[in-house]
Amino acid sequence: MGDLKTVKCVVWDLDNTLWQGTLVEDPEVVLVERIRSVVETLDARGILQSVASKNDHEPAWAALERLGLGEYLVLPQISWGPKSTAVRVIADRLNFAYDTVAFVDDLPNERAEVAFHLPDVRCYPAADAPGLPDRPEFQPTITVDSRRRRAMYQAGFHRERARETFAGTDEDFLRTLDIRMSIVQATEDQLARVEELTLRTSQMNATGVHYSAETLRGFLDDPGHEVFVISMSDRFGSHGAIGVVLLHRHREVWHLKLLATSCRVVSLGAGATLLRWLIDRSARAGAHLAADFRRTDRNRMMEVAYRFAGLTDEDCACVRAIGIAGRDGIEVLHIRPAPQPAPTTMTVEAPGLGGPVVSGATP
Template sequence: MKSPLAYNSPAPSLTEIESRIASGAKDLPALKMAILRNITIEPIEPYIKYHAFCSNWKAETLFGQYDNIVQEALETGGIIQPDTDIIWIFQRLEKCSPDLTHHFSSLSKNEIDLEIDRIIALSDTILKGIRCKTAAPILWQAFEPLLFPSAGILDSLSMNGQNTVISRLNTSLKTKLQSFPGCYYVDIPLCLARVGFNQFYDFRYWYLAKAPYTREALSEIANENFKLIRALKGKTKKCLVLDCDNTLWGGVLGEEGISRIKLSEEYPGAPYKNFQREILKLYERGILLCLCSKNNEADIWEVFDRHPDMVLKRNHIVCAEINWENKADNITRLSQRLNIGLDSMVFIDDSLFEIDWIRQALPMVTALHFPVEEAVHASVRLTSAGLFDITVLSEEDKQRSRMIKAEFERKSFQTHFQDIREYLKSLNMTLSIHEADLSTLARISQLTLRTNQFNLTTKRYQENELSNLIEKSGHRIFSASLKDKFGDMGMIGAAIINCTPTEMILDSFLVSCRALGRHIERLFLEILLSHFKGIGFKQAIGRYRPTLKNKQVELFYTDNGFEYRCKNGDENEYVLSLDSFQKKPDEEGLMAINRQWKGA
């Protein structure tokens, strides 16, 4: 489905929001949200629906009663249900602590400390109450600074001024949130700084109805929350595809030559150089960078190699299509070469013609128009979109481009072989199976969130949810890591197994697309089945939930000896007797793969 793709634009009108959502939201999956608040925040609902729609969800929003946060958190029933996906909390400081906002000057240092402790203790009560009901992510909106503190300019000169205390309070709140699994701090002061005071608050409605925010503020707050939600739900983009002329530098290379393109520390080249700096930050976070440019290839690489003000270098680019062909075809080829979905890609171009064409031909790609006359805003537009935001950055994320390039080397090396077994043997692969611990849960969570193709059930798990499965639910979780002569591919697979006295139930089984083509998935499954058979389990249950992207695994269980048993809700269930389980003949060269078992 084609998303509106209106990131970074001014807050849309309510009529525009309703029109866009009405055009296609009814067929989208539901995103159920509960909002606890001590202010009137219902006017944010259209913006929540809009940003949900931009991310291909249909928002279903329930608001708790006004100024009833503690009761909503503690009472049975209420708006927080077992199937709630996200919980938002708006606790405005003026309502929960009149002393810190209206009577600050009369408070002693000890009284201030006691008040901070009281607010944090109240937050602890709320979080504990919610966590007794659900493991759904909690997005807690930070306290805003006072624009006109009680002491005037003296406040900024004091080490214990009013806004310094509010900053301390936010730090304590963030620490408290980090002590609970799946709880996140939303930086509302940052939203205020972006929008600006004059556009952020509507004092008429604050006094009339305790509704403090303008339309612009509500849109920005919703957008900031959805950056987190997309990351938590596995919708973070993986790849940035870039045009070159009037995008990475000013001017047309073929007309102006390398010496006259606009790229320097001074205007008009400075915006382009700073844009490249922001792109490099994405590379350092593991985002794949590609080029898609209508140009002569040698000319483009000359700029990357020789221009003194190029921030991006040839080694930062994982893949490129530089030619005079259709850009939709080129982006499709990039997707195929990288083995990632088109919906994982963001394309930036200065040409509205090219952007509109990509939006029509490849609606799954997020296509962003960066016109040359707005080059000074390019860096801010890229970062403010939040399309690449993540909640955890692993070492493997930082090495993703290197891993992709090593995979290209493997594919080139494979062309020298006609026998797959000889090729696998030549790679000198080692597959290591580890039972999960606290140090690996974050990466396993990433795999469940990001893996779509070879993923039997596509269940998404946050780190805290995986921890709860191990501690409370009798589950065992395993990861698979792979290395070969070309390098260490890191963690490439995961299995979540629900253990009953006699059955191992494969709740989730997934392998990264980076590792496909080596039959690692079969070996991973065989190792797990052999292990559980060896410790006395009698039966293995496999589950497959069809999606638009995992068609290739439809026959995985039957191809590996399981028999179809029944349909269980939206899942197909397969069964294998472990007593009769035997490894299949080595027709795929699996014996050439070294294996290490590091389970419990």
């Protein structure tokens, strides 16, 4: 696949693309089975799907429901505005980079309009739609969360609407969610999902480094390394596996090689909670904490999270002693940790690197 990124979301035109026929001319549009199969296959692979169509919303949505397609779609954009605007809205709401979005349309002028305004979006003619699942960019790593991805995003939209109607502060709202974070040591069965997290996360990825399942398997067999998988849930449902931590523990310093979390849980404070847990655990072990950070064009938020947690550019002897400074554009941030208070907006179940620990908000 080279540098070709996996598609995270397919945006469909409707007329003569997702269905056959033009709705304003004939309300009895039809769905051919090979396109239904494509929709179901992409959904099972965890690729989200949406719509950018020039139609009246109400009859178009009614047709989608009649054809059994409505449940597969997130954030449909059905109006008479430019399709580039619709695609931009979908990508921005999902927080996806434009080069992970695909647009499918039967009309060359519509594809050209999207390509002109959003050159990173990949555009495909409707005639190519039946073969999309066979293309490498539509073949992500399949994990236990893949089939649930659409449902998890839909639950997120329900959560957003609940926040809009909540009168209190953000912190008060988070307390109503009954958020639970689980931090567990990765197992062999979870390696595919851990690898996927290193690939899919970009904004909340400290280094942008992809770790293959084979490399991660080597860390599982190394007693000096810890690989953690982080999952979350709340009253709206499961978020699935949302983060990964790769830690190399030395006697005087813990080396955080990777911290990556899904952008879906940024507003829930997932990254900050993980960092506080690591700082607290290293403090109780009497070790400093050193974290790799490599700037990318997407991960400014992760640097802010590290800095806000108290990590600095301090040139500590503990970092020099284990020889981790100045590698491949990677900066090493450092903190002399202190014990951290328990989180107030979620309950954390995590190993104490010596035993289980449960902390945080009580139900």
